[in-house]
Amino acid sequence: MKVLSYNIRGAGRREKRREVRELIEKSRIEICCLQEIKVEEVNKRLCKSIWGNSPSDWAWLGSIGNTGGILTIWNSEVFQKTSEWSRTGMLVVNGRWVEDDSICTIINVYAPNSAAQRGELWEILQALGDHHLSGQIGHRKMSLLIFCNSEASNLIYFYFSVFLFCCAY
Numbered sequence: 001m002k003v004l005s006y007n008i009r010g011a012g013r014r015e016k017r018r019e020v021r022e023l024i025e026k027s028r029i030e031i032c033c034l035q036e037i038k039v040e041e042v043n044k045r046l047c048k049s050i051w052g053n054s055p056s057d058w059a060w061l062g063s064i065g066n067t068g069g070i071l072t073i074w075n076s077e078v079f080q081k082t083s084e085w086s087r088t089g090m091l092v093v094n095g096r097w098v099e100d101d102s103i104c105t106i107i108n109v110y111a112p113n114s115a116a117q118r119g120e121l122w123e124i125l126q127a128l129g130d131h132h133l134s135g136q137i138g139h140r141k142m143s144l145l146i147f148c149n150s151e152a153s154n155l156i157y158f159y160f161s162v163f164l165f166c167c168a169y
Helices: 014-027 044-051 115-133
Strands: 003-007 031-035 056-061 070-075 079-087 090-097 102-110 142-150 155-160
Touching: 003 014, 014 031, 014 044, 031 044, 031 102, 044 056, 044 070, 056 079, 056 090, 070 079, 070 090, 070 102, 090 115, 102 115
Parallel strands: 003 031, 102 142
Antiparallel strands: 031 070, 056 070, 079 090, 090 102, 142 155
8 A cells, every 4th residue: 555645835836747747657656645735626626636547536625715625646446435524624535445445434624723623633633543353244354544744844754554554654
């Protein structure tokens, strides 16, 4: 599984989209999580300019004015979405990893600047993590992937459930 999590700081400029597309193509990325896209509406044209012509699907949470915005794009031949939901600063995509028919949840986060809102967001993420780590659904593996950009420290954190591996940058 090859994943890119990137604070693009605005997807409106063609040069930035081209830079991300080249990285996706060169590294054969399967899931791309972008934060701070700074666009209110996402369409097929914008996604193709980022992802290229490979089969894809996407989910997004638009920006509020010129602030925030989250976009998750994935190779639709390796991951199939079953549902999505969002709230301020968080986009959740549930689906199935085609290769082994495992259930997978992708959470793309752009943490709010407000300490109170950030605290609420992390409580929700903790609850989601606890739910996923509490066991398996039937006999299928589950994966919880959280990709987030913490504006305060400008660090990117990756959390892969115990079924994959854990690391923090």
